[in-house]
Amino acid sequence: MDEWDPIGVNDTPEAADEYDFYIGGVYRLLEQGTSEAEIVTHLEGIEVGRMGMINETGAPLMPEAKRRAAVSSLIALRGSFTQPS
DSSP states (O other): OOSOOTTSOTTOGGGTTTTHHHHHHHHHHHHTTOOHHHHHHHHHHIIIIITOOBOTTSOBSSOHHHHHHHHHHHHHHGGGOOOOO
16 A cells, blocks of 8 residues: 555565555454544554654654545545455
8 A cells, every 4th residue: 555654665566565464453443444543543553563663752753644644545445345255
């Protein structure tokens, strides 16, 4: 996904699978109808807690607006999920 790229690797073909580990958790949140705010918090937790993407004061490096834009795009996809048969 082009919008959520906290470590800046979207233009690196060798890193195409860099964020795959996080897909399942985000998918479950979307599938459960989790609110936009909660998904934003989830992504921030990944950035800060797992990736260590923070500045000298401990704040996330990715701007809040960029994270919210990514989540809005994800929520727009929510209606395209189908149940396995």
